[in-house]
Amino acid sequence: DAGVTQSPTHLIKTRGQQxxxxxxxxxxxxxxxxxxxxxxxxxxFIFQYYEEEERQRGNFPDRFSGHxxxxxxxxxxxxxxxxxxxxxxxxxxxxGTVGYEQYFGPGTRLTxx
Amino acid sequence: xxxxxxxxxxxxxxxxETVTLSCTYDTSESNYYLFWYKQPxxxxxxxxxxxxxxxxxxxxxxxxxxxxxxxAKSFSLxxxxxxxxxxxxxxxxxxxxxxxxxxxxxxxxxxxxxQP
Numbered sequence: 001d002a003g004v005t006q007s008p009t010h011l012i013k014t015r016g017q018q019x020x021x022x023x024x025x026x027x028x029x030x031x032x033x034x035x036x037x038x039x040x041x042x043x044x045f046i047f048q049y050y051e052e053e054e055r056q057r058g059n060f061p062d063r064f065s066g067h068x069x070x071x072x073x074x075x076x077x078x079x080x081x082x083x084x085x086x087x088x089x090x091x092x093x094x095x096g097t098v099g100y101e102q103y104f105g106p107g108t109r110l111t112x113x
Numbered sequence: 114x115x116x117x118x119x120x121x122x123x124x125x126x127x128x129x130e131t132v133t134l135s136c137t138y139d140t141s142e143s144n145y146y147l148f149w150y151k152q153p154x155x156x157x158x159x160x161x162x163x164x165x166x167x168x169x170x171x172x173x174x175x176x177x178x179x180x181x182x183x184x185a186k187s188f189s190l191x192x193x194x195x196x197x198x199x200x201x202x203x204x205x206x207x208x209x210x211x212x213x214x215x216x217x218x219x220x221x222x223x224x225x226x227x228q229p
Binding site: 031033035041042043044045048055056058088090092094096098099100101102103104106107 | 145146148155157158159165204206208217218220
C-alpha cells in the first residue's frame, strides 16, 4: 500500500516564476492538506481540499492556489515566487475532514533564488 | 487565539532510558484532537500518537504514551526504552475542531537526541 507521494523532490526557481507541486494521497484517503515548513520552524497550514473544493485556508496570500482532482490527487501552485517562499512543502492526506490522522509525504524542497 | 507551546527546544536522553516531552495549548473549544509527530533528519513527518479530547484514557502506542491533562491543557509525550532511532524533532500538533477543520497547528518543536 503506497503512502503519500510528492513530486518533485527538489526544485530551484527564480524570483517571479511560477511553480506547481504535486501530491498523491494514501490509498483510500479523500482529503489533502498542504503545509509550508520554513527551516527551523514547525509546518504552517496552507489549505485543505476535499471533494475537489478548498475547504479551509490558512494565512497565505492568493499567490498560493491549489486544485484537487477526481482521483483525490492534488496540486499546489505558487505564482510570482518570492525569496521567502523557499521552504519544504508538505502534503498530508486523511480519510475525512475533521480530526482524522494525517499522513505526510516526504515533501518538496523549494529553493527560490 | 489558539496557541501551542513546547517549552523544551532541545532534550537529550541515554539509550534505554525514559524521557518526557512537554506541550501546552490554549483554546476555548471543547472538541479537539491532539497529535504528536516526529520528524527525523530525513524530514519525513511521521505520526506518533493521537488523543481525542473527549476520552479520559491516555493513548498508548508501544513505547510511546501520553499524559493528557484536559483542565491544565497539557499533552505530554513519554518515550520509554529510548532507541537511537528516536532521535528526531518532535512536534505537538492539535486540531481544534470547532471550525470543522482538519488543520494541524504545530508547536515549535523539541529536538530530541538519544545518546548511545
